[in-house]
Amino acid sequence: MTLNLPAGTITDAATISPLALFLQADIVVKGVMLGLLLASIWTWAIIISFSVSLRKASKESRKFEADFWKAEDIDRFYEARGKTDFPAAKVMAAGVTEWRRSTAQKVIDRDGTRDRLGTSMSSVIASEIDRLSDRLNILATVASAAPFIGLFGTVWGIMRAFTSIAAEQNSSLAVVAPGIAEALFATAIGLFAAIPALIAYNRFSHGINRLEAGLTRFADSFYSTLSRELESQR
Secondary structure, three states: OOOOOOHHHHHHHHHHOHHHHHHHHHHHHHHHHHHHHHHHHHHHHHHHHHHHHHHHHHHHHHHHHHHHHHOHHHHHHHHHHHOOOOHHHHHHHHHHHHHHHHHOOOOOOHHHHHHHHHHHHHHHHHHHHHOOOOOOHHHHHHHHHHHHHHHHHHHHHHHHHHHHHHOEEEEEEEEHHHHHHHHHHHHHHHHHHHHHHHHHHHHHHHHHHHHHHHHHHHHHHHHHHHHHHHHOOO
């Protein structure tokens, strides 16, 4: 039995490659695919840059803390290293700056000084964490939205496949395969964008939480040191 298929149908079915699927796709599905590909490129750019910056911030902060606790003179260490652009250095700088301002007065308000020390260092920690995690919301958005955008392309492609069946009066696989394939390809691109974004978001969130915990411990220890020093002030 011989099927009378429209010209070019066999060729189209035999050339279901990613490029061919994109070129054959409806304009709406093409827009979905391009948007998801751009989102994937943007996601990987964020992953690479964020990974470098987070690793550098964590490494340098740990090294700074280790050197700080080895130092015998806090003021001398602050003058030498206190102005470096790392989270732990900024926490220490906030503590030292507030300490100098509060103890420069003739009458020292011990309780007020302690409150200001804790507030200033906590504020710096929150600011640094916000700065480092600024682009995590983009990863979260891509991870949650990309599958649904791909699904929209899938639904549109399947609708187009059914339209082809009605137009050709033929429900053979050769007729519907290109439309179904491009629909599923849109879903695949959506998952390709969403999965790395989701994994990266979870990993980076964990790294940010660890860094915040480390900075908080450092600030608490430094606060205790300054509080003891405050007791000796007359």
